[in-house]
Amino acid sequence: MAETVLTNTGLDSFLDGAPERRDPVFVRAAEAVLGLLALRGADRASGVPEPTPGLVRQLLVEDLPTFVYVPPGALAVYPAVVGQLAARFDGGRGEQVAVAVREAAGDFERAMTDPGNLTWHRWYASLLRSCGADLADPEDVRRRLAALDGAPLPDGVHRADLMGRTALADVLLAEALTRAYVRDAEQPPAAGPLLTDHAVATGIGQVAAALQDRWTAAGLAEQLAGPYARFAPGPDDFPHLVLADALLDEHLDHYGDISVPVPPPAAIEAGPVEEDADTLITAVEELSEEEFEPYGGEAPHLLYVVYRRGCSAESVARKAAEYEDWAVDPAVEDLPVPVPAAVPDGAFASSHIVPPVPELARLLGTTDLTETDRARLEGPTRDLAAVLDRLAATGLVFRTGDAFGLTPRGAGVVRYLLGVRGIAAPDAAEARAWSASEAVAAAGGWPTGVAARVLADWLRARGDTADAWSQLLAALGTVHVGTTDAAATRGLFTVLDTAAAPPDALRGALRDPVIGAYAHQALRARGEPSDLIQVGISARALFVLDALPAKKGPLESRRAAFDTAAAAWPGGSAALVRAMRAADRHEAERVLGPLGLAP
Secondary structure, three states, rough: OOHHHHOOHHHHHHHHOHHHHHHHHHHHHHHHHHHHHHHHHOOOOOOOOOOOOOHHHHHHHHHHHHHOOOOOOOHHHHHHHHHHHHHHOOHHHHHHHHHHHHHHHHHHHHHHHOOHOOHHHHHHHHHHHHHHOOOOOHHHHHHHHHHHHOOOOOOOOOOHHHHHHHHHHHHHHHHHHHHHHHHHHOOOOOOOOOOHHHHHOHHHHHHHHHHHHHHOOOOHHHHOOOHHHHHHHOOOHHOOHHHHHHHHHHHHOOOOOOOOOOOOOOOOOOHHHHHHHHHHHHHHHHOOHHHOOHHHHHHHHHHHHHOOOOOEEEEEEHHHHHHHOOOOOOOOOOOOOOOOOOOOOOOOOOOOOOOOOOHHHHHHOOOOOOHHHHHHHHHHHHHHHHHHHHHHHOOEEEEOOEEEEEEEHHHHHHHHHHHHHOOOOOOHHHHHHHHHHHHHHHHOOOOOOHHHHHHHHHOOOOOHHHHHHHHHHHHHHHHHOOOHHHHHHHHHHHHHHHHHHOOHHHOOOOOOOOOHHHHHHHHOOOOOOOOOHHHHHHHHHHHHHHOOOOOOOOOHHHHHHHHHHOOOOOOOOHHHHHHHHOOOOOHHHHHHHOOOOOO
16 A cells, blocks of 8 residues: 555545545545655645645646546546645645646646556556456456456557556656655655655565555556566567657657657558567668668668658659769759659669669759769669668568658558657648648648648648638748748748639738738739739738749849849839848848848
8 A cells, every 4th residue: 555655644644534534536546646745855844745836736747647547537536635735734825726726727637638648557457447346456456457368559559658658657756766765864854754764675666566556556566567567568579669769860850849740641551560660670770780881771761751751752863862962952852753663674773773864863953964973873872772672671661763662551650650759740631630720830841742732631621612721821821920930831832722722712811911922923823813902012022032042043143033023122122121021031131141132
């Protein structure tokens, strides 16, 4: 029992005289609340842990959802215990804690019911209770656990998710117990220590297991560590998480934030993702051998890059050129790569992989390639193809001539690996369910072709109605406004099929201060009337700014383009620069700065 593991928490004093003391649910909640507050360092000078707003929020939003199983219908008991505990203290403590409880109420309920917060112990406790087990009876827990013969997983949760959360909970609880013991040893509290020397001598792990049993189901920790360990696999059972970590590094290198979503694949085939992931990590580890140099270690990068393309095919030759530090125009690096219907005999030969000079020039975005250049690329391309062919042997990757990518089943595996490390990796259905602002915010960081596909799917899911178009156009003018991402966001207008847009939606966007001129141009391109006077100065300035060449070409030609636009602008170049800067300071400085025009 937890009250015999964590001593001097004041549980008896707290329950004394309370009408709820005979309610097992209330008593169990009180044990957990007082024990966790005491572990976190709450002052026990009065005999019970004194709650503070900070400790209460940590208790409700972090500790209870990590360590304690709460049956359905019993959630409200835990904040009630906190309230009764706070009422024992003078000086406004009760009201301060009441405010903290009210502010954390929504987060507490979400955290307690979020499948992503489940540990093996919390999950099995819920299953056992649903089977009618007495969670306080270790023999009944053992008997019911044996009858489960394994268990289903919560919807949308993988075994690796539960394993990872359990491993984290184990570490957090061991750290809290160790700190509590050291704290009491250094400054012995008048109320007495939380942990006896005897308890600590048995090992922090044993103490933690005893607490887990009391907070979830009696005897469960011992069963999951022993005869039923197969029900709760640990880190050693998930070798593919090494690959998940490598993909996490790739994502952070690219986006810097796991909450920034990668694009949804066009097609995903369900399969045994854990087994497939283990197969994939086996191939990745083999590729680290000397025979696959110099590109064998690039396997995680190759998998991530092609997933980030929405799982559309990539060019072997183009990737080889990048590895060889050839100049690849950023404007073409996301161009689609045709997948041949068949591979000629001797497909390993580099002559069957490197495209002809005209196609290679298109893929690299250069015009001065020669047959000699193409021949120089044959060796690196052959080496890279050998790596891809090893990955393709898993059935999760394909290479056909110069094209390579993920199979639909492979897309599902990489999505799983991204997800177990917390990276936002939606499928197509999830992306269609986003709000307009969410869809636009995500698509702004994706390759153009993928953004076009996903936004078109979003509109089709809403019947391509004028209302859906109006929502999306409004988002283009509001998402990321005033930031360095504003230009990329409004640039998404150009990937939309405005030829099929309801005219009322485009006319309704004319007064938008960001994309009004884009809407005006789209209407004119369709041969429909559009009143330019409705378009504001800021929208016109942004349209001109976005049309200026910002990354390519000699400065002279870029300056000439600006001068041409300024000649037609009321007030000339100075007025145009002021309007551009007022509309988008970041983009104006980036584009006009090299021309000596940024104010």
